[in-house]
Amino acid sequence: MAAILCRARKALTLRSLRCLHSVYQMAELPETHQMLRQTCRDFAEKELAPIASQLDKEHRFPAEQVQKLGAMGLMAVEVPEQFGGAGLDYLAYAIGLEEISRGCASTGVITSVNNSLYLGPVLKFGTEEQKHKWITPFTTGQKVGCFALSEPGNGSDAGAASTVARLEGDHWVLNGTKAWITNAWDASAAVVFATTDKTLKHKGISAFVVPIPTPGLSLGKKEDKLGIRASSTANLIFEDCRVPKSNLLGELGMGFKIAMQTLDCGRIGIAAQALGIGQAALDCAVDYAEKRTAFGAPISKMQAIQFKIADMALALESARLLTWRAAMLKDNKSPFTKEAAMAKLSASEAATLISHQSIQILGGMGYVTDMPAERHYRDARITEIYEGTSEIQRLVISSQILKEYRG
Amino acid sequence: MSARVLVGVKRVIDYAVKIRVKPDKTGVVTDGVKHSMNPFCEIAVEEAVRLKEKKLIKEVIAVSCGPQQSQETIRTALAMGADRGIHVDVSGKDYENLGPLQVSKILAALAKKEDVRLIILGKQAIDDDCNQTGQMTAALLDWPQGTFASQVDFQEDSLKVEREIDGGLETIKIKMPAVVTADLRLNEPRYATLPNIMKAKKKKIDTVKPSDLGVDLSPQLEVLSVEEPSQRQAGVKVETVEDLIKKLRDSGRI
Numbered sequence: 151m152a153a154i155l156c157r158a159r160k161a162l163t164l165r166s167l168r169c170l171h172s173v174y175q176m177a178e179l180p181e182t183h184q185m186l187r188q189t190c191r192d193f194a195e196k197e198l199a200p201i202a203s204q205l206d207k208e209h210r211f212p213a214e215q216v217q218k219l220g221a222m223g224l225m226a227v228e229v230p231e232q233f234g235g236a237g238l239d240y241l242a243y244a245i246g247l248e249e250i251s252r253g254c255a256s257t258g259v260i261t262s263v264n265n266s267l268y269l270g271p272v273l274k275f276g277t278e279e280q281k282h283k284w285i286t287p288f289t290t291g292q293k294v295g296c297f298a299l300s301e302p303g304n305g306s307d308a309g310a311a312s313t314v315a316r317l318e319g320d321h322w323v324l325n326g327t328k329a330w331i332t333n334a335w336d337a338s339a340a341v342v343f344a345t346t347d348k349t350l351k352h353k354g355i356s357a358f359v360v361p362i363p364t365p366g367l368s369l370g371k372k373e374d375k376l377g378i379r380a381s382s383t384a385n386l387i388f389e390d391c392r393v394p395k396s397n398l399l400g401e402l403g404m405g406f407k408i409a410m411q412t413l414d415c416g417r418i419g420i421a422a423q424a425l426g427i428g429q430a431a432l433d434c435a436v437d438y439a440e441k442r443t444a445f446g447a448p449i450s451k452m453q454a455i456q457f458k459i460a461d462m463a464l465a466l467e468s469a470r471l472l473t474w475r476a477a478m479l480k481d482n483k484s485p486f487t488k489e490a491a492m493a494k495l496s497a498s499e500a501a502t503l504i505s506h507q508s509i510q511i512l513g514g515m516g517y518v519t520d521m522p523a524e525r526h527y528r529d530a531r532i533t534e535i536y537e538g539t540s541e542i543q544r545l546v547i548s549s550q551i552l553k554e555y556r557g
Numbered sequence: 558m559s560a561r562v563l564v565g566v567k568r569v570i571d572y573a574v575k576i577r578v579k580p581d582k583t584g585v586v587t588d589g590v591k592h593s594m595n596p597f598c599e600i601a602v603e604e605a606v607r608l609k610e611k612k613l614i615k616e617v618i619a620v621s622c623g624p625q626q627s628q629e630t631i632r633t634a635l636a637m638g639a640d641r642g643i644h645v646d647v648s649g650k651d652y653e654n655l656g657p658l659q660v661s662k663i664l665a666a667l668a669k670k671e672d673v674r675l676i677i678l679g680k681q682a683i684d685d686d687c688n689q690t691g692q693m694t695a696a697l698l699d700w701p702q703g704t705f706a707s708q709v710d711f712q713e714d715s716l717k718v719e720r721e722i723d724g725g726l727e728t729i730k731i732k733m734p735a736v737v738t739a740d741l742r743l744n745e746p747r748y749a750t751l752p753n754i755m756k757a758k759k760k761k762i763d764t765v766k767p768s769d770l771g772v773d774l775s776p777q778l779e780v781l782s783v784e785e786p787s788q789r790q791a792g793v794k795v796e797t798v799e800d801l802i803k804k805l806r807d808s809g810r811i
Contacts, residue, residue, distance in 0.1 A: 181629065182754055185636060188593075189749045223751030236751035246751070 183245055186238070190246040193222065194253025202254035205380035206525055209372070211336045212257050212380055219257070220291015224250065225264050229273060233281055234289035240415070240477040244422040248470075251426025252433075255529035256380030258426055260294060262419035263332045263381075267537075268295025271341050271412045272359065275400035284339060284359050293338040297416075298328035298360075298386050299409050305330070306542050308343075308409060309352035313388060315344035320395050322358060324366070324388040330536070335372055335382035337362050341412075342386070343405045355405035359397045366391030377528030414487050415480065416537045417494035421473040424497035424533040428466045428504040431526040435459065435508040438515065449511070458507045465500035472496050488550035495543040498533035505530040560614040560674035560733070562605045564639065565664060566598040566621050568630040569684045582782045584653070594630045597679025599637075600739040603746040604709060605677050606638035613711045614675070616640045620667060622660050624648040628762055635757035636749035642762035643667060647774065651767075654776035656685070659767075661693035666770035668698060673734065675716075680705055680738040691738035701731035704738040 179187070197215055205212055219225055227243040229235020236242075243265060251258030272284050272295075287293050304310040313326025324344055331340070340360045347354030360367065370385025400408050436459060439450035449455050476489035505527040509516030516523040534540045570576065571591040579586055594602075605617045619634035621627040622645040631642035645663050647655055668676055681688035695702035703709070703718030707726065710717040720727045721740050749757075767774050795801050805811045 181632065182758060185633060185749060185754050185757075186751060189636075189751075189754065193748050221750065222748055227751065231752065237755060238751055242751070 179245070182238075183242055186242050187245050187249060189222070190224070190249035191252075193218070194249050198250065198253030198257055202256075202380075203519070203522060203525060205254060205256060206377075207379075207519075209374075209379045209382075211382060212254070212260070213336075215254075215257055216260060216294065217291040219250070219261060220289065223289075224261060225291045225294070226269055226285070226289035227265055229269055229285060229289055233273075234286045235269075239481040240418060241474060241481055244418055244473055244477040247419055247422035248426040248429070248473075251423040252430045253426075254380065255423060255427050255430075255526075256378045258423040259332060259378050259420075260336075260381050262416070262423055263296060264288065264294045266416040266419040267297035267412060268337075268339070268341055270415050271297075271357065271399060271408050274411070275357070275404070275408055276359075279396070280359065280399070288339070294333050294336055296331050296333040296337040296340045296362075297412070298331050298340045298342040300328065300330045302327055302329045302385070306539055309355070309406060311343055311345050311355050311405075313342070313344040314348075315346050315356060315358065317346075317395070318392075321392040322395065322398065324358070324360070324391040324393065326388050327370075328386040328388075329370075330373075330383055331386050332381055332383055332536070334369055334384035334386060340386060341399065342388075343409055344388075346402055346405075350403060352406040353403050355409075356402050357399040357405040357408045358393055359399055360391070360393050364391060364393065375532070377525070377530070377532055413537055414490045417490040417543075418473060418476050418480065418486075420533055420537045421469065421476070421490075421493040421497035424494075424501035424530065425466065425470050425473060427526050427530045427533070428462075428469070428497070428501040431501070431505040431508040431523060431530070432459075432462050432466060434521065434523050434526065435462070435504075435511040438512050438521075442513075455511060458511060462500075462504040462507055465496070465503055469493065469497035469500040488547055491538070491543040491546040491550070494533075494538065495540055495547070498530075498540065501526075501530035501533050561616045561618060561671060562608065562614050562675045562677060563618050563620055563664065563668055563671065563673040564598070564601050564605045564634065565660070565676070565678040565690065566602060566619050566630050566634045567595040567679070567682050568592050568621060568623055568627050569595045569682055572596060572683055578783055578785050582784060583780070584783050592626065592630075594633050595679050595682045595684075597681060597683075597739055597741070598630075598634075599679075599746040600741070600743050601677040601679050602634045602637050602639060603744045604737075604739055606747075607744065608711060609638065609640075611711075618643060618671060618673070620645065620664065622647050622655060622663055622767075624652055631762050632757050633749065635760045635762075636754045637747060638753065639760075641760055643671075644762055644764045645770075646764050646766050651774050654778075655774070656776065656778060657687045657689035657693055658777055659772070659774045661690050661697055662772045663767055663770060664690070664694045665697040666772055668694075668734075670770065675733060676700075676736045678736070678738045680740050691736050695736040698734070698736070700734050700736055702736045702738070703729060703731050704736075705740040706737050707740050707742045709737055709743070 223236030224246055226235035227238050231237040250261055288295050303312055315322045315324045342358045342360045343355055345354055346356040366389050368387045373383040439455050440448055442449050473493040476486050476493040479486035479489055508523045509527055512523050515521050571593045574591055577586045608614045609617050617639040619631050619639040619642045621631050628644050678691045691704055705721045706718050707721045708719035715730055715732045717730050
């Protein structure tokens with residue numbers, strides 16, 4: 151009997167989630183992207199949304215779900231089919247990632263880091279041999295990768311990387327510590343940035359692919375975070391860690407360029423994640439506003455609430471269009487640095503605005519764990535920080551704009 | 558092993574949409590409303606694709622009768638694993654009058670034309686709830702039918718079908734060629750994977766007209782009016798059992 155009631159309640163929740171499909175129909179997207187959006191949405195609603203709260207409470211990596219995402223092709227959206235990927239464009243990636251993040255923000259960031267920050271640079275700068283070795287096993291969801299740029303001593307100041315790599319015979323020997331690495335405890339490989347020639351400053355940084363585990367590499371403690379708790383974040387500690395010469399990614403001294411280009415793409419991914427969080431928070435707020443009555447009517451009839459909803463929806467839609475535009479520019483091989491920074495900035499600020507107002511609309515209910523609003527609030531906060539803080543995004547945008555004006 | 562399977566997929570209003578009746582009472586509002594594949598048709602496609610994966614059948618053909626938009630539904634079936642699609646182009650007045658009898662005539666004609674050994678359909682569509690197309694198609698072709706299937710076992714020249722009936726489960730053995738209609742518990746439809754969505758773009762969808770198949774679409778039914786169900790009335794609380802019986806008698810219920 152309990153099983154039947156449980157299924158009935160699940161069906162009811164699914165139905166109320168699915169009602170929202172009619173709200174935004176995306177007739178403007180090509181058919182492939184509409185179908186992709188539908189399948190990702192179905193997956194997120196059935197497989198991710200019901201367990202997201204539990205994953206967050208337990209700080210548990212969603213291994214089973216990541217494997218299913220891998221089977222669907224979502225862990226390697228841009229990777230060509232010959233290496234095991236889905237061979238789709240970045241617009242498809244952004245759309246799919248938004249839907250996944252709407253179900254569970256942690257799963258969204260795990261997917262984004264694997265796609266943009268790990269597979270991205272290996273695909274773009276790796277040799278054929280490196281691609282086969284370091285891409286194909288990471289497309290199925292069995293293995294995930296991570297990206298190690300930040301250090302305890304420098305986040306925004308990426309050029310000051312103090313992790314060093316020296317050549318000893320056939321091996322590179324790495325020493326140093328990387329901080330805030332997403333997927334650290336669950337990854338099977340990392341793209342690591344280390345200084346190979348200090349005299350060349352940021353032109354002396356190189357990129358390496360490091361398998362995990364590997365002797366000389368140890369993991370720091372799993373950080374106890376405010377949000378995205380189902381994804382692990384920890385330090386990577388290199389103590390005379392040896393990697394074969396063939397693990398150098400790209401050319402010597404290319405590291406900073408690789409990092410910056412990778413982050414440009416990663417920004418579209420994080421923008422998509424923030425959109426998903428914002429959408430989930432908006433859905434929650436509107437659903438509540440329609441049901442909660444006060445002063446004799448549902449609160450959705452009150453202008454104060456209506457204005458909030460309008461502002462939230464506007465912020466979300468604007469950010470979404472910026473994100474799609476950045477993705478389409480990238481797909482057309484046009485420069486997209488400015489647009490990607492704009493997308494990430496607007497989407498992350500939209501996510502924090504929407505989740506903040508969502509709690510406000512829910513009142514007391516927004517503050518307790520019974521409703522997902524508090525989780526969206528906690529998950530949204532990091533989007534303004536990682537893969538380039540909002541302050542860095544503003545620097546990137548203004549630098550691009552000034553360049554455009556100066557000609 | 559060389560068997561071809563025909564799967565019918567119907568484009569219906571999505572199950573979660575709040576249905577609204579048109580002011581002129583001729584039907585429900587469909588303009589701008591989200592449509593998707595009938596859930597029972599999804600189960601039918603899944604079953605056919607599974608049979609193909611087990612190498613028990615050779616080819617899965619997805620068929621849909623309707624206007625241009627029906628092609629979206631066919632493409633969803635292709636993304637789930639069907640090999641090719643046939644769009645039977647029916648629009649305008651003909652589409653409004655399209656019912657199980659007309660569709661089963663079309664399916665019967667297609668089954669003969671494509672030399673099909675098995676037709677799998679959803680047990681009913683969620684918009685009209687007719688639950689007739691499978692049965693009528695079997696009758697027109699003079700083929701055996703296994704309806705409300707919750708399990709299908711493929712054997713050389715016959716099928717063992719477990720059916721969900723009022724009294725429980727009934728297992729029958731039917732010779733092929735046959736018609737099977739899928740019930741809810743037959744399987745759990747798969748998610749269309751991204752690579753398959755891409756592959757679906759390259760799969761062929763042929764368009765045919767009902768006249769090409771020699772099918773007459775004249776309707777046998779006329780819809781007089783469509784109305785909302787009456788609003789649910791509030792209940793009344795009574796104090797004693799006697800009051801309850803009295804109230805039931807007064808309102809003519811007993």
